[in-house]
Amino acid sequence: MITRETIDKVFETARVEEVIGDFVQLKRAGSNYKGLSPFSEERTPSFMVSPVKQIWKDFSTGKGGSSVTFLMEHEHFTYPEAIRYLANKYNIEIEETEVSQEDKIEANERESMYLVSEFAKSYFHDTLLQSEEGKAIGLTYFKERGFTSETIAKFGLGYSPETWDAFTKEALSKGYQLDYLEKVGLTIVREDGKHFDRFKGRVMFPIQSLSGRNLGFGGRILTNDKKAAKYLNSPESDIYHKSKVLYGIFHAKQAIAKQNNCYLVEGYTDVIQMHQAGIENVVASSGTALTPDQIRLINRLTKNITVLFDGDAAGLRASIRGIDLILEEGMNVKVCTFPDGDDPDSFARKNSYEDVIQYLENNAKDFIQFKASMLMDEAKNDPIKKADLIRDMVVSISKIPDRIKREVYIQECSRIMEISEQVLLNTLAQLIQKDISEANKKLKSSDNSEQKAFEVVKNEPQFTQEKVNIVFELERKIIEILLLYGNYEEQFEDVILKANDEGEVTEVVEKVDYKVFQRIYLSLQEDEIELANPLFRDIYNDLIEKYNQEEFNREHYFQQLSPEFAQTVTDILMQEEKEVLHNWETKHIYVKQKEQTIGQYVTETIISLREYLINKLIMDLMQSFTPDIPEEVLEEIKTSINDYNKLKVVLTNNIGRIRSTYY
Incomplete structure (x- = not known):
């Protein structure tokens, strides 16, 4: 605890x-x-x-x-x-207690899977460093790859023993359930109930999330068993989706944001070796073809990707299809290939940090230049192949969502391929129009599939206007005012009834200083108003209680929002911040701040709520009219309605006097 x-x-x-x-x-x-x-x-x-x-x-x-x-x-x-x-x-000391067997049973399924995965990471790492088999086989392999002890520890590299169920036995003895071992893919359970380790006899590469949680593993076999896959990944599970994970992202995220660029490689050892060489903004696609989800993961940290390919050109054309996916996400992409026989792993091992950086800077090409240089050799003097190449390049350009970037790349393609810019633009327009038409056909097809043949369908309006819940909006404003200005002291107008020298009772307006939260509380108490929305009511009561404490720290309150309040409170607090996203100031449009007239804003909101509730009372009374209603009851209802209407006039006059531009 x-x-x-x-x-x-x-x-x-x-x-x-x-x-x-x-x-x-x-x-x-x-x-x-x-x-x-x-x-x-x-x-x-x-x-x-x-x-x-x-x-x-x-x-x-x-x-x-x-x-x-x-x-x-x-x-x-x-x-x-x-x-x-x-x-x-933040290097804050915290008391960690070992998870008990009871806690493991009570933990939800997802958390249990994370616990199992973290245990496996520790087990494989300890086996690599402490067991004779691990040191002789696994550690020797990593050392031969040139990995230092610091690198092995940083990436949590490990070794799974050659024994059929060494890991599973150890996990079960520690209280972890076989069900979860199977669900994360660490243990394979046969129909007859027998079980064995999935990663038997492999060196282990833990795969971590952006925050460092262990999601799964990649295991490399070290024997020449032709029947076994060289690399084996954890299967899909509730915590591991390989299409949404990038190997090395946890260790690379800060460097990616700082360098504003991400190097994308193919394998685990490529990532590790580059890191060890000092180039930390590098990730791999975790044993799968590049996916849109993986690209979006990088997109959160930078708009720039440099794809690093092996010197071996085999399969290169298939690999560069991922470039179109990167372009579709609106990102900037460059490509760099290494000399024949080299990959990022071997190149980083053979060269100094300065040499690797210089090579990447000098050889990284814009994707259009890369495609042209790679495919021109195939086209040579064949005009048909050259035409196909140009179309291939225009297809890539058509994936770019930004129109200005598309035009710039068309100009570049025109220059490189020595072809009319207008022809390329026409081709681009055709491709874009084709994509739009196909999208429309799919949309119509999905719509029509739900309709029967020859069925007459009544045209419905496409959009219906949502009815505004006025009470909800007004109560939301009250919470907003308390959150933003509750401790502010403002001058408010109080209407007081006083008798003059002749004994006549008249209204006198006096200005009184209140804290905003006090004014709201007293106003609602006076009218015996309780907020209708249960969540707003709970937040209101919590805030009034906090403000009545001698030292209410607003920032501290925001930071420690309870989960049940967090969503609603941040919705309210950040609504005004949404305007910043539009950069109105750059368009010479300036939004007036509520702080300038908080007193008006508070008074107007309270009176608006009162006015609405009075209107509702009047409507309820009017709906009670029936043909058989007794005369005395009818007169009583009419008197009540008349009194409420008089009160409305007073409120309307008050609003008219303090009306601002916010409501």
Whole structure:
């Protein structure tokens, strides 16, 4: 159990912009930061981080919260795991207790799978370094590859013994359940109940998530068994989806963001050797062809990818198909090939850091130049092949979503291939139109498949206007005011009834100083109004209680939002920050800030809520009219309606006097 003091220290130390910056490339936007959503597919930023409020908001999905809720959403951490992650990041001492057998049973399935995977990582690493078999076979192999002890420890490299069930036996003896060993793919269970290790006799490469959680493994066999695959990956599971994972991303993420470039290689050892050579912004596609999800993972950290290919040209043409996928995501891509017989692993091992960097800088080509240089040899003097090559290049250009970039590349292609720019533009237009037509056909086909032949379908309006819930919006405004301005002291107008010298009662307007939260609380108490929305009501009561404490720390409150409040509170707090995404100031449009007229904003919101509730009471009374209603009851209802209408006039006059531009 983590102590409250430790949790408080973590919250006081952790900076939301630093925590999220490890996963998302953030750029300054006024006093905030913005970036691409890590929860959805997008090319324009809708993700906002507020260092002042220490919260974040993803406008594309509606998610939001503190640094802890980000880790819980993005990495699927539990609350304690998020606290431990932050404590480790900021070198805060935290008491770790060993997971008991009872805890393992109670843990949910996903967490149990993570526990098993982490145990396996430790077991394989310890076996590599401490067992005679591990040192003689596994460690010798890694040393022959040139990996240092520091590198082996950094990447958690390991060894799985040649024995059929060495790992499974050890895991079961430690209390881990066979069911979870099977689900993460570490143990294979036969129909007769017998089980054996999937990675028997292999050196092990742990595969980690962006945050460092162990998801699965890659295992390389060291014998010449032709029946066994050279490399074997963990199967798909609830925690490991190889199409969404990049090998080395945990160790590379900071260097990628700092260098604003990512080197993409093919194998585990390519990544490790490049890291050891000092080039840390490098990842591999984890034993699968490059996928859109993997590209988007890089896109969160940088817009620039440099693909590194082996010197062996075999299969190169098939490999460069991934370039089109990168272009489709709106990213900038370069390609670099190594000399014949070399790959990133061997080249980095043979050359110094300076030489590798210089080679990459000198030989990285724009994708259009690379395609031209690679395919021109095939075309040579064959005009048909040359035409196919040009079309192939234009197809790649058509994948680029940005029109300006497309035109620039068309100009470059025209220059390299010595062909009319207009011809290329016409071809490009045809390709784009073809894509649009095919997309429309698919859309119509999917729509028509649900309709019967010759069925007459009534035309329905495409969009229906959603009815605004006025009470919800007004109550939301009250929570917003409390969150943003609750401790502000403002001058408010109070209407007081006083008798003059002649004994006549008149209204007198007096100006009184209140704290905003006090004014709201007193106003709602006066009218005996309770917020209708249950969540708003809970947040309101919590805030009033906090404000009544002598030292209410607003930033501390934002940081430690409870999970049930986090979503709603960040929705409200970050709504205004959404305007920053539009960069209105660059268009010479300036948004007025509510701080300039908080008193008006508060009074207007309260009166608007009162007015709405009175209208609702009047409507309810009017609906009670029936033909058989007794005369005395009818007169009583009419009197009530008349009184409410008089009150409405008073409220309307008040709103007219203090009406601002915000509602």
